[in-house]
Every structure is written in structure tokens, then in C-alpha cells.
Amino acid sequence: MTTGPVGVAVVGAGAISDAYLRNLTTFPDVRVLGVADLDAERAETKARAYDVPVSGDVDTILAIPDVEIVVNLTIPAAHAAVASAALRAGKHVYGEKPLTLDPGEGDKLLAEAAAQGLRVGNAPDTFLGAGLQSAKRALASGLIGAPVAATAMMQSPGPESWHPSPEFLFQRGAGPLFDMGPYYLTALVAMLGPVSKVAATARQARPHRVIGSGPRGGTSFAVEVPTHVMALVDFTGGASASTTFSFDSPAGVTMIEIIGTEGTLSLPDPNTFRGPLRVRAAGDGDWRELPLEGTTIGRGLGVLDMARALRGDVAHRASGALALHVLEAMTAISESAERGEFRHLETTAREPEPLPAGWDPQEATLA
Ligand SMILES: NC(=O)c1ccc[n+]([C@@H]2O[C@H](COP(=O)([O-])OP(=O)(O)OC[C@H]3O[C@@H](n4cnc5c(N)ncnc54)[C@H](O)[C@@H]3O)[C@@H](O)[C@H]2O)c1
Numbered sequence: 496m497t498t499g500p501v502g503v504a505v506v507g508a509g510a511i512s513d514a515y516l517r518n519l520t521t522f523p524d525v526r527v528l529g530v531a532d533l534d535a536e537r538a539e540t541k542a543r544a545y546d547v548p549v550s551g552d553v554d555t556i557l558a559i560p561d562v563e564i565v566v567n568l569t570i571p572a573a574h575a576a577v578a579s580a581a582l583r584a585g586k587h588v589y590g591e592k593p594l595t596l597d598p599g600e601g602d603k604l605l606a607e608a609a610a611q612g613l614r615v616g617n618a619p620d621t622f623l624g625a626g627l628q629s630a631k632r633a634l635a636s637g638l639i640g641a642p643v644a645a646t647a648m649m650q651s652p653g654p655e656s657w658h659p660s661p662e663f664l665f666q667r668g669a670g671p672l673f674d675m676g677p678y679y680l681t682a683l684v685a686m687l688g689p690v691s692k693v694a695a696t697a698r699q700a701r702p703h704r705v706i707g708s709g710p711r712g713g714t715s716f717a718v719e720v721p722t723h724v725m726a727l728v729d730f731t732g733g734a735s736a737s738t739t740f741s742f743d744s745p746a747g748v749t750m751i752e753i754i755g756t757e758g759t760l761s762l763p764d765p766n767t768f769r770g771p772l773r774v775r776a777a778g779d780g781d782w783r784e785l786p787l788e789g790t791t792i793g794r795g796l797g798v799l800d801m802a803r804a805l806r807g808d809v810a811h812r813a814s815g816a817l818a819l820h821v822l823e824a825m826t827a828i829s830e831s832a833e834r835g836e837f838r839h840l841e842t843t844a845r846e847p848e849p850l851p852a853g854w855d856p857q858e859a860t861l862a
Contacts, residue, residue, distance in 0.1 A: 503528065503802070504557075505541075505568060507567065507573075508530055514794040515568060518795035524799060526561075527545065528547065529559050530547050531555060557581060563802075564589055565587070566588075566590075568591050571669055575596065575603075578604055579607060582613055586613070591618045592619055594615075614811065615814070616798065616800075616811050618794070619678050619813070620797025620812075621768055622685040622812075622813075623812060626763035632788070632849060633760060633774065639774065643734060644736065645737075645752065645753045646752050647683060647737075648739045650744040651741065651748075652747075655704045655707055665717075665719055665722070667720065672697075672740045677825070678766045683736055684817065689844050690728055691839065692840065693824060693828045693838055694726065695724060695727070696725050698721060698722070699720075700723065703718060722741065723739075723742070724739070724828065724832060726739075726831070758774055768791045768796070769787070801813070812847035812848060816842075817844045820842045
């Protein structure tokens with residue numbers, strides 16, 4: 496059995512790769528051995544910036560024998576093909592969200608991995624951060640009693656103002672539902688358990704957007720998906736949520752609140768690893784901020800948890816099964832908006848185990 500730090504390689508050296516490379520290169524339990532991209536120069540620049548020994552195309556990094564986990568940071572349309580190539584090369588794979596473009600592709604990917612005894616992990620891993628871990632502990636302690644309902648809302652003007660190649664964010668696999676929904680729905684599943692059924696409606700404010708930054712700034716492109724989605728979500732445990740995902744509002748709103756029989760818990764922005772986490776019980780004149788316990792380091796925690804779980808032969812938390820369930824929920828929301836009917840889910844997911852107290856990304860635990 497292999498021991499020691501786990502070798503990883505990153506595929507996709509775009510906007511989000513810095514957040515991963517910055518963190519993964521500081522975790523003693525992980526060694527970043529390669530960076531790949533369709534654009535070889537981009538891969539080389541990132542490899543040099545983070546002192547990663549190898550860069551090149553996907554085949555180059557898949558050929559590195561010590562790479563055990565491929566971290567797939569490509570655009571959603573490429574997630575399935577890149578992940579599948581990694582599995583065929585005998586590597587575990589951890590991908591960015593969404594898992595794949597649709598649940599059928601995701602199902603196939605998990606089946607391929609299972610057939611080879613390999614793991615699939617997937618973002619988001621924000622629920623491993625101090626904010627959402629502390630929220631989970633607060634719920635488990637009974638602080639707000641039994642959860643009854645939740646409200647989740649993400650409204651923004653959309654990412655085309657700051658992302659230099661934002662087209663994919665307005666195509667199949669993205670839009671506010673598939674791009675931002677994973678943070679909110681994964682957080683809700685981590686808190687309330689699996690989704691049973693959904694009903695939704697959706698709109699699109701305008702058919703074209705304009706790139707606001709980078710070398711292609713000023714270029715107009717087509718919007719191919721709804722940009723304002725509202726969904727009712729029922730959980731098998733009995734709670735219900737009302738959710739909104741929008742790229743159509745100039746005013747930014749981020750909220751998740753869980754109403755329980757004894758009070759309301761206000762969760763932090765689930766696209767972050769920090770607080771604030773607040774509670775308000777019946778009779779309280781104001782919100783009370785709760786102390787946080789855990790790490791706020793950021794993206795890459797899910798990869799680290801998967802690396803440690805691999806060595807310890809235990810389940811990892813940001814799992815492919817969880818991502819598939821969230822993908823099915825988003826797909827069902829999208830179908831419900833098209834057809835005007837409730838959609839029932841077929842998949843389920845376990846609420847991920849809380850991280851143990853004192854879980855420290857910067858501690859070397861793998862001898
Ligand atoms: N940008 C963000 O803030 C952000 C945040 C969280 C998650 N994400 C997710 O991360 C992923 C990547 O987003 P991004 O913003 O970094 O995109 P990006 O377009 O900036 O970068 C993607 C990179 O992947 C490369 N690529 C595409 N297909 C490939 C293939 N088949 N083989 C090798 N390389 C390939 C592209 O050349 C590009 O360099 C998406 O799934 C997105 O949802 C992005």
C-alpha cells in the first residue's frame with residue numbers, strides 16, 4: 496500500500512486554478528506534481544509560479560506515475576471527458592462543479608470509477624470550511640430545534656463584468672443555477688439531508704451580454720440559459736426551502752437561513768469558508784453571532800480530505816455521490832421550470848460526516 500503525501504496534478508490553468516494551486520502547494524499531505532491545459536503556455540506559467548515540476552498537455556500529466564489524484568478545473572463541458580481520461584489512466588479524480596453537464600454523464604463517471612476501484616470527489620468543498628462546519632455543529636446541538644424550512648438566495652449582476660472568458664458561464668452547465676446553485680444546494684444538503692422533490696420557474700433578462708474585462712473586453716456574446724431561477728425544494732427529512740439563483744440583479748444578495756422549531760440560523764455565504772454565523776431565538780431582540788471552529792484556508796480542502804481518506808481507507812466528504820445528487824437536483828429544477836410540474840429525485844446522498852475537531856490542513860498527518 497502506498498504511504499506518505501499524495502501526488503496530485505491540476506488540469507485547467509484558468510481563473511480558479513490560482514486558488515487551488517496556492518493552497519494545495521502549502522498542504523504537507525499533498526504534493527502538486529503537474530499542471531496541464533489545452534493552452535500549454537498557460538499551464539507552464541502556472542507551474543512556474545507555484546514551483547510545480549511538470550507542465551504540458553493532459554496526457555503528459557496523466558503519465559506521471561506518482562500522480563494519484565487529478566484535480567479537474569476545466570470548464571463544465573469538459574468535466575466528463577477529462578475525468579474519464581484520468582480514470583482510464585488509473586487516477587482518482589476530484590473536479591470542479593458541476594460534476595458533469597447532466598446526471599446521465601455523472602452516473603456513468605461514478606460507475607466507471609467504481610468499476611476500477613477509483614474515487615471521484617467534487618467541489619464545492621466550502622462546506623468543509625469553519626463557517627458551514629460550525630453551522631452543522633450548531634444544528635446538531637439542537638440550537639434551533641428541528642429544522643422546518645430554509646431560504647436561500649443568490650442574486651448578482653452576473654460574472655461577465657470580471658471573468659475574462661465568461662461565455663461558458665451563460666451556457667449549458669452554468670447560468671446562476673448550475674454555477675452558483677452547487678454552493679447553496681450542497682450547503683442545504685449538508686445541513687438538512689437529501690432532496691426529495693423540486694418545483695421551479697425561470698426567466699432570462701436579456702439574450703446577450705458583454706465581456707467586461709481582459710483582452711476580449713467589449714465583445715458581445717449570446718446567453719443560452721435562464722438567468723433568474725426560483726425553486727421550491729423539499730428534503731426527505733421533512734424540511735422545505737425556497738431558493739433563488741440570479742445573474743439579473745445589479746444588487747448583490749447572498750443569504751441562507753434555516754428556520755427551526757426553536758429559532759433561526761443565518762448561515763454564511765456558502766461560496767466562502769468563513770462566517771458570520773448567527774442565531775436568533777424566539778424572544779431575542781437581535782441576532783447573536785456564534786463563534787467559529789475550523790479552517791478558513793479555502794479551495795482545495797476537499798482534495799486534501801480525499802487524499803487523507805485515500806490513505807486512511809475511509810470515505811471522503813466532498814464526494815462524487817453528493818455532487819451527483821446536487822446535479823440531479825439542479826437538473827430537476829431546470830426541467831421543472833420548463834415543464835411546470837414538480838420533479839422527484841432518484842438519487843440520494845448521505846450528509847457528509849463533520850470534520851473532527853482540530854482538523855488542520857497544514858499538519859503533516861501522512862508519514
Ligand atoms: N472562476 C471562478 O471564480 C470559479 C470559482 C469556483 C469554481 N469555478 C469552476 O472552475 C471551473 C473552471 O473555471 P475557470 O473560471 O477557471 O474557467 P477558465 O475558462 O478561466 O479556465 C478553464 C481552463 O481549462 C482549460 N481547458 C478547457 N478544456 C480543457 C481540456 N479538455 N483539457 C485541458 N484543459 C482544458 C482552458 O484552456 C482554461 O485554461 C469551472 O467548472 C467553474 O465552474 C470557477
